[in-house]
Amino acid sequence: MESFELTPEEASIIGSTHFIRLKNSAIEKVMALMGRLQEALAAYDRNSSFPFKQEWLMQGGKISKGEQYKGLPWVMLDYPRYFSKSDVFAFRTMFWWGHYFSATLHLAGNVKRYYSTELENSYTKLAAAGFQVYIQENPWEHDFENGNYCFINTFSLDEWKTLVSRNDFIKVAKPFVIGHWGEIITDVVEAYATLLNMLDNKGA
Known part of the structure; x- marks a missing residue:
């Protein structure tokens, strides 16, 4: 039978609203930060020559939040985003x-296949920039725990090409320290620019 008795730590906070109010306030500020980030990403797009297909931009940006990604709150921005039944082009923060x-x-899907050569050719650039690649089979895990991601520079070029071709999807990612709050927008836009240039310039 499952116990309903509180631990001393649980008992010390259950009668207080302070932590929950702080948490809710912090999440609202993260939501606001994601809104500013979307504006910064859109501004980058307006000044870049990346050849977006029209359908990739028609879905617009989306900010969502929840309480239980592996037991903890989360906030997510998808911009740009294109999700169909089998195809995805998404930059997710x-x-x-x-x-x-x-x-x-x-x-x-077809988006990944369209860029497969550019992905293969960008091995050196991605490795040098500190990006990681997702190596599991389920594409809907988002964290860097449990061996989900590995640094690209730990693979040889041949191993990288095998990873690119292995699944019908690929995820290339980079984490950023929460404590660097004031630099998050700049850091994410920089990562976005690196990835778009990689796809646009065929890894040059």
Whole structure:
């Protein structure tokens, strides 16, 4: 039978509203930060020559939040985002309570196949920039725990090419320390620019 008795630590906070109010206030500020980030990413797009397909931008940005990604609150921005039944072109920025921000380029289906050569050719650039690649089979895990991601520079070029071709999707990502709050927007836009230039310039 499951115990309902409180631990001393649980008992010390259950009668207080202070922590919950602080947590809710912090999440609202993360939501506001994600809104500013979307504006910064859109501004970058307006000044770049990246050849977006029209359908990739028609879905617009989306900010969402929840309480239970592996037991902890989260906030997520998808911009730009294109999700169909089998194809994905998405740049996802996620805040995970107590852990980090992360920026992830997720390509799947025909979109991933379209960029497969550019991905292969960008091995050196991605490795030097400190990006990691998702190596599991389920594309909907978002954290860097449990061996989900490995640094690209730990693979040889041949191993990287095998990873690029292995699944119908690929996710390339980078985490950012929560404590660097004031630099998050700049850091994420920089990662976004690196990834778009990689796709646009065929890894040059």
